[in-house]
Amino acid sequence: MMKTRIAILGGGPAGVGAAYKLRQLDAAEVVLFEQNDHLGGNAGTFEKNGHVLDYGSHRLHPVTEPEVLHDIQSFLGEDLLDRPRHGRIRLRGRWVHFPLKPMDLVFHLNPGFALGAAGDMVKKTIFGKGDEGETFGSILRANLGATICDDFYFPYARKIWGLAPEEMAGIQARRRVSAGSFGKLLKKVFGQVPGFKAKMSGRFYYPRHGFGAITQAYADQAEKLGAEIALRTQVRNLEQNEGGWQIRAANEDASREEQFDQVWSTIPLTTLTKILGDQVPEDVVAARENISYRAMILVYLDLETHQFTEFDAHYFPEANLLLTRLSETKNYAVRSEPKGRTVICAEVPCLVGDETWNSDDATLGKRIEADLRHCDLEVTCKIAEVWTRRLPQAYPLYPVGYEEPFEKLDAWVSKLPNFLSYGRQGLFAHDNTHHALFMAYSAAKCLRDGQFDREKWLEYREIFSHHVVED
Ligand SMILES: Cc1cc2nc3c(=O)[nH]c(=O)nc-3n(C[C@H](O)[C@H](O)[C@H](O)COP(=O)(O)OP(=O)(O)OC[C@H]3O[C@@H](n4cnc5c(N)ncnc54)[C@H](O)[C@@H]3O)c2cc1C
Numbered sequence: 001m002m003k004t005r006i007a008i009l010g011g012g013p014a015g016v017g018a019a020y021k022l023r024q025l026d027a028a029e030v031v032l033f034e035q036n037d038h039l040g041g042n043a044g045t046f047e048k049n050g051h052v053l054d055y056g057s058h059r060l061h062p063v064t065e066p067e068v069l070h071d072i073q074s075f076l077g078e079d080l081l082d083r084p085r086h087g088r089i090r091l092r093g094r095w096v097h098f099p100l101k102p103m104d105l106v107f108h109l110n111p112g113f114a115l116g117a118a119g120d121m122v123k124k125t126i127f128g129k130g131d132e133g134e135t136f137g138s139i140l141r142a143n144l145g146a147t148i149c150d151d152f153y154f155p156y157a158r159k160i161w162g163l164a165p166e167e168m169a170g171i172q173a174r175r176r177v178s179a180g181s182f183g184k185l186l187k188k189v190f191g192q193v194p195g196f197k198a199k200m201s202g203r204f205y206y207p208r209h210g211f212g213a214i215t216q217a218y219a220d221q222a223e224k225l226g227a228e229i230a231l232r233t234q235v236r237n238l239e240q241n242e243g244g245w246q247i248r249a250a251n252e253d254a255s256r257e258e259q260f261d262q263v264w265s266t267i268p269l270t271t272l273t274k275i276l277g278d279q280v281p282e283d284v285v286a287a288r289e290n291i292s293y294r295a296m297i298l299v300y301l302d303l304e305t306h307q308f309t310e311f312d313a314h315y316f317p318e319a320n321l322l323l324t325r326l327s328e329t330k331n332y333a334v335r336s337e338p339k340g341r342t343v344i345c346a347e348v349p350c351l352v353g354d355e356t357w358n359s360d361d362a363t364l365g366k367r368i369e370a371d372l373r374h375c376d377l378e379v380t381c382k383i384a385e386v387w388t389r390r391l392p393q394a395y396p397l398y399p400v401g402y403e404e405p406f407e408k409l410d411a412w413v414s415k416l417p418n419f420l421s422y423g424r425q426g427l428f429a430h431d432n433t434h435h436a437l438f439m440a441y442s443a444a445k446c447l448r449d450g451q452f453d454r455e456k457w458l459e460y461r462e463i464f465s466h467h468v469v470e471d
């Protein structure tokens with residue numbers, strides 16, 4: 001019997017995860033189209049000046065579903081490192097360890113902050129949290145009180161999403177903030193105490209050769225099982241017909257047109273509906289104009305020193321600083337190479353086309369240096385080079401009321417025959433890599449004898465809607 005032919009659009013975790021799982025289950029023939037010359041999407045890795053670097057801080061969280069984790073462990077073997085988290089958050093001008101640790105808080109937390117947060121907790125215990133409301137701001141304020149919100153979550157959120165806390169939908173608080181109440185926060189803090197500590201608490205997995213090794217391993221396995229992976233091949237046109245879908249994809253050298261029974265898309269919903277052109281009704285086009293993604297510039301400073309700090313990541317909630325997080329990838333993998341050099345990567349959220357996005361690399365590098373100096377993290381060694389990477393779709397944006405246009409778009413795409421949109425970009429979900437991989441496995445399990453089981457997929461979508469993002 002002829003096998004169902006599936007075109008997968010996008011070679012991030014969602015795309016390569018499905019290519020692997022579909023072939024492993026021998027459920028379909030697979031061609032995966034990726035526009036870049038490398039796999040991994042936002043979760044990829046690249047090399048420059050002898051450094052192995054990720055697109056910002058990336059870790060594999062221990063809450064990864066067992067089936068997915070088992071596969072990653074078997075693909076990477078001893079190259080999947082089990083590492084302690086060792087970061088710092090800047091709160092009222094002082095550094096506190098992240099994940100939070102009771103004794104570190106006692107010694108390093110600003111006393112005014114500690115008293116304020118303790119007072120908020122007592123008030124909440126006596127008077128209850130009251131009406132939570134429906135915005136990011138109202139939910140967090142009701143659950144965590146003013147001190148933690150005003151000094152940490154709100155300024156940090158303003159920088160990441162470019163919106164005031166009251167302008168953001170409640171889902172942002174429910175799915176983005178894993179310590180969204182005093183109970184959860186205390187559990188996290190005391191979960192770091194020996195004796196109370198769960199096995200993987202305060203730890204993460206990281207591939208020795210960069211986070212992108214995870215997607216690369218999936219792609220290698222999928223290819224071994226017969227999938228075709230087409231790099232540097234951008235999908236530019238999708239035409240629905242009786243037999244399924246005609247795809248036109250191209251790279252600089254050639255274009256290819258092919259017929260597929262089904263299309264599984266992990267590319268941004270907004271891009272997808274542009275590629276679909278006239279097939280998209282006007283009201284859906286109008287809805288698309290009302291959903292958007294937050295972009296991010298990653299500013300890399302190549303330093304002529306072996307190590308900048310001992311920490312893996314620093315978090316910067318302060319509004320006057322451009323960056324939200326700084327990571328030193330070498331520390332994630334305890335790498336000793338290259339000798340005498342390290343790279344720090346600053347995450348700068350922005351919008352495509354805004355002033356920050358349009359700034360040149362040298363200007364951004366200078367600004368990051370100044371921000372670090374302000375935080376007593378002055379770069380004292382020579383900077384060999386500054387460069388950037390720009391992610392146009394880093395985070396889905398959830399302003400109040402985003403649900404209506406998103407649901408319109410999602411409902412229309414979900415009804416397209418022989419078509420599936422999933423993954424972080426395809427479901428407009430602020431998810432982690434392990435979530436995207438779980439979606440890919442779930443999708444593959446919905447395919448039986450070439451037929452996609454929509455009802456089973458809806459059950460999975462209900463599970464996806466409870467995913468909580470790990471930082
Ligand atoms: C700064 C930052 C830090 C993060 N940290 C973590 C972390 O610590 N841990 C974690 O688990 N997750 C983290 N994430 C999230 C993680 O990056 C995503 O969950 C993951 O990349 C989602 O995978 P995806 O396949 O759904 O989408 P993507 O990775 O976005 O992949 C989509 C792919 O589609 C391709 N594409 C788009 N258009 C076309 C086209 N027309 N034709 C062909 N290909 C196309 C793109 O090039 C891309 O490769 C972080 C994300 C960011 C931005």
